[in-house]
Amino acid sequence: MQFKDFTKEHIPIYGVSVLLAIGAVFFGLVPYYLVYRLLLAVVQGCSERTVLQYALLILLALSLQILMHCLSTALSHKTAFSILKKIRLAVTEKMMRMPLGYTQTKGSGYFHSLLIDSIERLEYPLAHAIPETTSNVLLPVSIIALLFSFDWRMGLSLLVPAGLTLLFYLPMYIGIMNEFAATYYTMLETMNGRVIEYIRGNKEIKIFGREDAALSKYDTSIDEYKTAMLRLYNRMYIAASPSIVVLSSLLASVLSVGGFLYCTGSLSAHLYLFSVLVSVGIGTSLLKFTEFMDNFYYIKN
Numbered sequence: 212m213q214f215k216d217f218t219k220e221h222i223p224i225y226g227v228s229v230l231l232a233i234g235a236v237f238f239g240l241v242p243y244y245l246v247y248r249l250l251l252a253v254v255q256g257c258s259e260r261t262v263l264q265y266a267l268l269i270l271l272a273l274s275l276q277i278l279m280h281c282l283s284t285a286l287s288h289k290t291a292f293s294i295l296k297k298i299r300l301a302v303t304e305k306m307m308r309m310p311l312g313y314t315q316t317k318g319s320g321y322f323h324s325l326l327i328d329s330i331e332r333l334e335y336p337l338a339h340a341i342p343e344t345t346s347n348v349l350l351p352v353s354i355i356a357l358l359f360s361f362d363w364r365m366g367l368s369l370l371v372p373a374g375l376t377l378l379f380y381l382p383m384y385i386g387i388m389n390e391f392a393a394t395y396y397t398m399l400e401t402m403n404g405r406v407i408e409y410i411r412g413n414k415e416i417k418i419f420g421r422e423d424a425a426l427s428k429y430d431t432s433i434d435e436y437k438t439a440m441l442r443l444y445n446r447m448y449i450a451a452s453p454s455i456v457v458l459s460s461l462l463a464s465v466l467s468v469g470g471f472l473y474c475t476g477s478l479s480a481h482l483y484l485f486s487v488l489v490s491v492g493i494g495t496s497l498l499k500f501t502e503f504m505d506n507f508y509y510i511k512n
Contacts, residue, residue, distance in 0.1 A: 217297050221290045225341055228290070231283035232346040238276035240353065240489070242269045247485045283342050291337035298330050328403060347496040354489050362478065365486045368468035369461060373497060376457045394443060398436040405432040458494045465490045 218225075249265040306314070306322060314322070351373065359366030405428050469486050472478035 217294050217301070221294060224286055224290045228283045228286040228342040229345045231279045231286070232342040233349055235276045235279035235283060236346040236350045236353070238272045238279065239350070241272035243489045243491070244485075245269045245272065247481070247488050250484060251481055284338070287342045288338045291334055294337055295330055295333060298333070299326060302326055302330070323403075325400075329400070344500060347499045350496045351493045354493050357489065358486055361482055361485070364472060365465065365469060365478070365482070368464050368486075369490060369493065372457060372464045373461055373493070376454050377497070379454065394439050398432075398439050402432040402436040405429050455498060458497045461494045461497075462487070462490050 245265055245268050249262065249269075252261055252265070302325065306326075351369075355366055355370050355373075358369060465486050469478060469483045473480065473483045
């Protein structure tokens with residue numbers, strides 16, 4: 212069976228979860244707009260009643276955002292655990308039909324790692340990455356589109372640095388991740404198997420006088436895992452570090468461009484303020500999106 216065979220009947224539930232996540236994104240944008248309207252009203256001299264109305268609307272929007280996010284996460288988690296249950300049952304049934312020689316060759320540590328650790332690591336991408344990736348992509352796209360609708364220059368002040376950074380980051384990152392996927396899971400599987408076999412079979416190892424051979428395999432698997440991971444992570448930092456810094460400081464681009472346009476008189480103060488407010492959370496969403504890419508690689512492999 213392929214992975215899609217376990218998930219295809221849950222697609223409608225994931226669809227509802229994604230819609231709820233999108234709704235949470237929408238209500239997450241509303242407070243920024245309401246704060247902008249409130250600040251304009253305060254500048255014009257509004258009453259305390261108006262301030263209270265805006266405060267209640269902001270509280271309502273945040274409450275709806277939290278509610279939709281919780282419902283989306285609850286649905287995705289329930290579905291994820293249902294999928295993991297089916298996968299474990301399928302793996303167990305497959306193990307019962309495997310030849311004895313194959314199971315002896317692989318060792319108990321391999322099957323323990325496969326059934327418990329490897330499958331459990333699918334929980335995070337299934338429960339979080341699938342619904343939240345949609346919202347974390349939709350949020351920056353919505354903000355950039357909104358800024359373009361008001362002033363294309365402010366839209367470009369976000370789109371250009373974010374777009375160039377992702378264009379630089381994604382091809383390098385994907386290339387490294389292909390190698391990472393081929394190396395990481397093989398090394399991790401080998402190390403986990405050796406560790407489990409050494410610990411659980413320590414009594415038998417001592418009885419038959421195989422301490423040196425078993426410990427050598429144990430040490431070698433850990434050293435190979437450490438060496439491979441350090442090499443890959445050092446390469447990954449070259450692509451990731453500059454991108455993370457730029458994505459975390461996109462607001463600086465909006466402040467710089469907007470400040471220059473405001474000083475030259477080609478941008479109004481209220482639009483400058485609005486651009487700054489809606490740009491606050493865009494970098495975090497893009498960073499979250501890159502984080503979830505790791506989990507999709509795990510599902511793929």
